[in-house]
Amino acid sequence: MARPITFLSDYGYEDEFAGVCRAVIAAIAPQATVIDLTHGITRHAIGQGATVLANALPYAPAGVHLAVVDPGVGSPRRALAVRVASEDRVLVGPDNGLLWPAIERLGGAVEGVDVSLSRFRLEPISATFHGRDVFAPVAARLALGTPLSEAGEEVAADSFTTLEASEPVIYEDRVVAHVVSVDRFGNAVLDLADRDLTQTGLTLGNQVRVETGGRLHDAVFTLTFADVRPGELILYVDSHRSLALAVNRASAADRLRLGPGDEVVLRPSR
Amino acid sequence: MARPITFLSDYGYEDEFAGVCRAVIAAIAPQATVIDLTHGITRHAIGQGATVLANALPYAPAGVHLAVVDPGVGSPRRALAVRVASEDRVLVGPDNGLLWPAIERLGGAVEGVDVSLSRFRLEPISATFHGRDVFAPVAARLALGTPLSEAGEEVAADSFTTLEASEPVIYEDRVVAHVVSVDRFGNAVLDLADRDLTQTGLTLGNQVRVETGGRLHDAVFTLTFADVRPGELILYVDSHRSLALAVNRASAADRLRLGPGDEVVLRPSR
């Protein structure tokens, strides 16, 4: 028996990087199921990868959760394996903040090791592909049930690199939020949670004035795309309970020229 | 034991949508093999998804066939699980025509249920991601052998949304066809089947005059790309017995500026 392994990275699909990591896992732990979450994280986008990972893992079976977005590969940044409180899940990846929101969401770290010099890494180790040479083989061994303590040197659970997330500013008459990410449908997710809206006057079913890039747009705060006609702009609560902007059957990011980090001001229309 | 699950969608590869659905399946039915057909269907292209699904399923092992191209997510459109005559296969997806050609090709519906309110769906359900919250968990349960009748409310097998496909018009001296899809090699598939050619004068080995966008092109009706020199245009019968246009070692879609829906007139050259 082996635990399942989820795998997220910015390796993309044009190259063999993710495939070679899967090959390494299959060679060490042939019975482990590998679940690719996505390898389409924007290259080096640690924040995007961290958000996607934290949102996805609660839907995945407990196991080993491999994540590699690693612009500092080969630098002295640590390589981590972290056991969290929730279901003894183990996260494996670089210590650059990528794992942080998921660790927090999964009950916090119980045990952590630095696997940079793990005896399970492949030799000769490359300077630039630790996914293949460090993270994948360590994840595979952990999936087989090897204790964390055998995979590397213990590190303090309060020493992990954290991540600064952008935050909305909530005023009496408006909310200043920021675009966190844009998906393939052109929907723009904001750094604004469902629960932040309580005192804002932004309520389901009502009109919203959306200001971005010096332009004003009218939207409806509604449940789903199909609540408006094709081409109309909506504000809605997305599947992770974040507020997001969408255009029914088209792209809100194109229409409003939105990208990650852009500021969006929301006001009740009355 | 669990039945295999095939999975097709327009979720793309940049986001985690398909990966999270796979994670949900792995959590419910860890022993089920998931076969990704493609997640590269053009967003919201129900017709394209329907054609690809119907063409692919005869090659897949009998099991549960999950398909999600769902621009109407959150609207009152039904969510279906349909058992067909062929090998007790079960199709799961939105009731918007996406499943229709596959149902027809696989012997027709024997039993259907609306799973919108299925007791197997995840709670709290989102308004915009029914792949994760409805379709994937229902597909996973059905793969484990749960009877269809426990997954939702029975619906009449003749009440499913059908799909209007474009059709060629066959004249005495010419055929007016339409582009159904363009693949990554730039090959353009037409809404014209092998068997439609009987009385057209278009015959293997002969020259064809191709008219599209007000321009004329010379092609050869041949078996395969390598039958002509690089750069030459051919008409051929593709792997699903549809007529298609290709340029050996290049892109017919680029050369002839073809996209889905475009009209193409074919005439025997002599």
Next chain:
Amino acid sequence: MARPITFLSDYGYEDEFAGVCRAVIAAIAPQATVIDLTHGITRHAIGQGATVLANALPYAPAGVHLAVVDPGVGSPRRALAVRVASEDRVLVGPDNGLLWPAIERLGGAVEGVDVSLSRFRLEPISATFHGRDVFAPVAARLALGTPLSEAGEEVAADSFTTLEASEPVIYEDRVVAHVVSVDRFGNAVLDLADRDLTQTGLTLGNQVRVETGGRLHDAVFTLTFADVRPGELILYVDSHRSLALAVNRASAADRLRLGPGDEVVLRPSR
């Protein structure tokens, strides 16, 4: 029990081609693990596919190694299954050079058969999709343990199509190399191995003058990206011990306008 199957192709992710091959494999050998190396090889790029395959397979578990980059599909080119010396691995693909570097790296061919007319192929066979109709079903049967001799007609092991690779030219004061490939991070891999550098004066830690497209650039020969500031150019030994050019946190290919085949002249700066 079945052997694992690795799968590499230029089928891409927009279409169902790779997925349908996986479906065919799952129908014949449901217990075989399929490891997708990548389907993102540039279309028809036999040389790129061959290099990626040869570099990836040593990391994969021994089994059946399916590879399809096949611009000559339907022509009289042979379809091969080849057993190599290393661990009885079996390679399956077109006889166009794609398999050649991997065969050499894995100890050379021990046995080869032409599977073009294999009794395991699907009927009716298409003229344009031998991945589905020939290579995938043959690979699946071989994964189940069927002897090679039952899969096709024996061919001489010295009759396989080989591949001309570009080679660097090493002068007393400079090295003339060529770009083999560019990855998604914009790193440009050269046809220059680690061991070619012995007498060149190019040594780790030193400055390098890079000339390409009539322009000069300064680089540092260093271990990894993080050894320089963001935006600086490096020469480094990549994870397959080939020399490569990178820009820390950006794209060397964009900066230097490099693509496959381009000439790059390297000189020690002092």
